[in-house]
Amino acid sequence: MSDCIFCKIVAGEIPSYTLYEDDNSRSFLDIFGATDGHAMVILKRHGATIHDYTPAELGQLWGSVQKVAAAIEKAYATTILSIGINHGEPQGVKHLHIHIMPRYEGDGGGIMQTLPGKKLENNDFSGVAEKIRSHIGK
Ligand SMILES: [Zn+2]
Incomplete structure (x- = not known):
């Protein structure tokens, strides 16, 4: 889809901090992330939503979520994560995406938009991506 930012990331037209990629799926950092x-x-x-994919495709997506979640x-x-979809949300990117956010005991979070989390300092996205990538499949 020509005006979709995530399709442009997949096509390599927009750079991203890739964490994982296979034939069907891709994972990258949310540069406006909560944590x-x-x-x-x-x-x-x-x-746009889960209804636009087959059950097999959704299975592939969740298989990739599992790999990235383990690495995070x-x-x-x-061992605490928030994993979620904003389904059909009119705001934001209209390409189905699953958020994975590291959480911590006693962080008081629970709702994705209000996660207190640990904000990324110094915007070291390359370092963060490398740290997560080093644990993929291990
Ligand atoms: Zn798209």
Whole structure:
């Protein structure tokens, strides 16, 4: 879809901090993220909501979420994550994406938009991406 920012990321027209990629899916950092390590996972084929994909495609998407989630848990030494979709939300990017955010015991969070989290300092997205990538598949 020509005016979709995520399709442009998939096409390489817009740079991103890639965490994981396979034939069907891609994960990258949310540069406007709620927390340090806030990642997103998408299917490469454009679709706005879960209804635009087959169950098999959604299975591929969740398989990638599982890989990235495991890497984030290791990179941030936590077993707590918030994983979620803003389904059909009129604001924001209209390409289905799953957020993965590291959480911490006692952080008081629970609702994605109000996560207190740990804000990324110094905007070191390259360092964050490398830290997470180093744990993919391990
Ligand atoms: Zn798209």
